[in-house]
Amino acid sequence: MEGPSQNLMETIYSDLRLSLQRSEVSPSDRLVDTEIAASYGISRMPAREALLRLVSEGYLVGTTRGFAVRELSLEDISGLFEVRRQLEPRAAASAARDMTPDIEAALTMAFDRIEQTLSVGNIPGLLAANVDFRNTWLRAVTNPHMAATISRFIDYFQSVRVGTFAAPAVAARYFEGLSAIHKAFLAHDPLAVHDRMTLFMFAAEEAYLSVRKRQLEKAEVIGSIRKRRK
Amino acid sequence: MEGPSQNLMETIYSDLRLSLQRSEVSPSDRLVDTEIAASYGISRMPAREALLRLVSEGYLVGTTRGFAVRELSLEDISGLFEVRRQLEPRAAASAARDMTPDIEAALTMAFDRIEQTLSVGNIPGLLAANVDFRNTWLRAVTNPHMAATISRFIDYFQSVRVGTFAAPAVAARYFEGLSAIHKAFLAHDPLAVHDRMTLFMFAAEEAYLSVRKRQLEKAEVIGSIRKRRK
DNA sequence: GACGACAAAATCGTATACTGATTTTTGCCA
DNA sequence: TGGCAAAAATCAGTATACGATTTTGTCGTC
Numbered sequence: 197m198e199g200p201s202q203n204l205m206e207t208i209y210s211d212l213r214l215s216l217q218r219s220e221v222s223p224s225d226r227l228v229d230t231e232i233a234a235s236y237g238i239s240r241m242p243a244r245e246a247l248l249r250l251v252s253e254g255y256l257v258g259t260t261r262g263f264a265v266r267e268l269s270l271e272d273i274s275g276l277f278e279v280r281r282q283l284e285p286r287a288a289a290s291a292a293r294d295m296t297p298d299i300e301a302a303l304t305m306a307f308d309r310i311e312q313t314l315s316v317g318n319i320p321g322l323l324a325a326n327v328d329f330r331n332t333w334l335r336a337v338t339n340p341h342m343a344a345t346i347s348r349f350i351d352y353f354q355s356v357r358v359g360t361f362a363a364p365a366v367a368a369r370y371f372e373g374l375s376a377i378h379k380a381f382l383a384h385d386p387l388a389v390h391d392r393m394t395l396f397m398f399a400a401e402e403a404y405l406s407v408r409k410r411q412l413e414k415a416e417v418i419g420s421i422r423k424r425r426k
Numbered sequence: 427m428e429g430p431s432q433n434l435m436e437t438i439y440s441d442l443r444l445s446l447q448r449s450e451v452s453p454s455d456r457l458v459d460t461e462i463a464a465s466y467g468i469s470r471m472p473a474r475e476a477l478l479r480l481v482s483e484g485y486l487v488g489t490t491r492g493f494a495v496r497e498l499s500l501e502d503i504s505g506l507f508e509v510r511r512q513l514e515p516r517a518a519a520s521a522a523r524d525m526t527p528d529i530e531a532a533l534t535m536a537f538d539r540i541e542q543t544l545s546v547g548n549i550p551g552l553l554a555a556n557v558d559f560r561n562t563w564l565r566a567v568t569n570p571h572m573a574a575t576i577s578r579f580i581d582y583f584q585s586v587r588v589g590t591f592a593a594p595a596v597a598a599r600y601f602e603g604l605s606a607i608h609k610a611f612l613a614h615d616p617l618a619v620h621d622r623m624t625l626f627m628f629a630a631e632e633a634y635l636s637v638r639k640r641q642l643e644k645a646e647v648i649g650s651i652r653k654r655r656k
Numbered sequence: 657g658a659c660g661a662c663a664a665a666a667t668c669g670t671a672t673a674c675t676g677a678t679t680t681t682t683g684c685c686a
Numbered sequence: 687t688g689g690c691a692a693a694a695a696t697c698a699g700t701a702t703a704c705g706a707t708t709t710t711g712t713c714g715t716c
Contacts, residue, residue, distance in 0.1 A: 203698090203699065203700090204699080204700075205478075205699085205700095228666085228667070228668095229667085229668085230666090230667075238700075238701085239700060239701040239702070240700095240701085240702085241471075241699080241700060241701070241702095242699080242700070242701095244668085244669095245475065245478060248435075248475060248478075248479070249478070249479065249482045252479050252482060252483065253482065258668085260667080260668080260707080260708055260709075261666070261667065261668090261708075261709065262666090262667070262668090272571070274569075275569040275570060275571040275572060276571050278516075278569050278571075278572055279513065279569075279571055279572050279575060282512040282513050282516055283509065283512050283513070286508075286512050339504075339505040339508050339509075340505060341502070341505040341506050341508075341509055341579075342505060342508055342509050345509060345575065349571075433668090433669065433670090434669080434670075435669085435670095458696085458697070458698095459697080459698080460696090460697075468670080468671085469670060469671045469672070470670095470671085470672085471669085471670060471671070471672095472669080472670070472671095474698085474699090488698080490677075490678055490679075490696095490697075490698080491678075491679065491680095491696070491697065491698090492696090492697070492698090
């Protein structure tokens with residue numbers, strides 16, 4: 197999203213942020229400043245500063261042993277979606293109003309890629325296309341504060357690894373909602389976009405909550421087994 | 427808002443953040459890590475980290491010569507208020523629903539202090555009371571993500587020095603709006619709070635825009651004089 | 657084989673030192 | 687007095703070093 201940053205800290209920050217957006221770091225991984233510094237061939241400080249920034253922005257949490265991707269509680273998910281529900285329908289509506297032909301074309305490309313990856317079950321490709329779709333309409337949001345806030349709130353969800361799309365019923369509902377949004381964008385109909393996005397938000401919240409709930413239950417079972425073994 | 431942080435960086439960050447909230451730093455001031463470090467009797471790094479964090483959060487901007495409070499353009503103000511309009515009415519409504527008696531009492535105290543400081547023209551006291559009032563109802567917002575986001579968006583406006591209240595008409599309108607909000611809070615009426623807060627947002631945006639516009643015009647005149655002298 | 661004490665390793669937080677870029681000041685000359 | 691260039695000061699960025707704390711691993715004992 198940003199240009200080629202001039203200093204090391206920004207470079208590392210951008211790289212890490214991108215990895216997080218792509219879910220390339222799992223919550224069990226540990227990010228350590230010395231390791232990152234070594235991989236870039238630089239000193240600890242810029243790496244450390246980048247990590248601290250990600251912590252302050254809520255993407256990572258500091259542990260006694262390295263930094264880790266922050267995991268969302270069910271309350272976090274509900275809370276984050278309460279904010280998203282307030283912002284995204286409005287922002288998408290303004291994007292529908294101000295959308296230029298080139299952004300429209302890019303949006304359709306991303307949408308087609310979503311359809312295609314979904315049909316062949318290419319989950320990583322689907323996630324990437326999904327991020328593209330979102331970033332594309334966000335480019336039509338003229339208010340940078342709005343766009344940045346939304347971007348941030350969405351990125352929090354990258355830590356919830358979605359096997360969501362594995363369930364065909366969920367995938368179908370997702371695609372249906374997205375199609376309606378896409379169509380409304382093409383029709384330059386802010387009201388329709390607003391309404392569709394609102395519906396989409398509720399469906400997404402439900403999906404994330406159920407995925408995360410299952411994850412947490414599984415983690416608890418594993419935890420109790422571990423404890424028993426001990 | 428936070429407890430006594432264990433490390434120096436957090437301490438300095440909190441202190442600086444508080445200074446910013448209180449408008450104790452003007453945009454013409456320069457914040458330099460070595461100075462801050464010296465005043466605390468520590469090394470540069472924690473001070474520097476605190477400053478970098480404030481930059482990443484948008485409160486400060488880095489210059490070639492120290493860090494400075496970020497000044498808002500008119501577009502910034504409109505954009506920030508677009509976000510605030512989406513969030514604050516909703517958050518305040520939820521606060522009205524969930525408000526506890528102790529928070530209610532604190533809110534009334536803050537409100538009374540606003541009335542009093544306003545009547546005697548005590549502007550610094552008024553600003554402080556105003557911050558109190560806001561922070562108090564925010565305490566009743568159970569969604570921490572919502573509360574933090576709102577808090578942040580409001581704090582951006584501390585760089586716009588308000589001689590706003592100097593104009594009696596503006597002050598009267600402000601107090602009227604705030605009274606209505608306060609009354610609606612006491613009545614535990616989420617809908618009324620939502621509506622009143624929405625009105626208040628529009629009035630506030632208008633006020634900030636006009637104040638800032640005047641500031642920018644004045645700055646331009648001074649700038650052109652400086653240039654001529656040169 | 658389980659448990660506890662102790663040693664070793666890992667990692668964060670902080671301090672200090674160096675460097676290069678940019679701004680400010682100084683001093684010289686017209 | 688004004689302009690200009692060199693010198694000095696300032697400050698951000700980066701590197702390296704040290705101490706404190708926590709985790710991990712090992713060894714010996716019960």
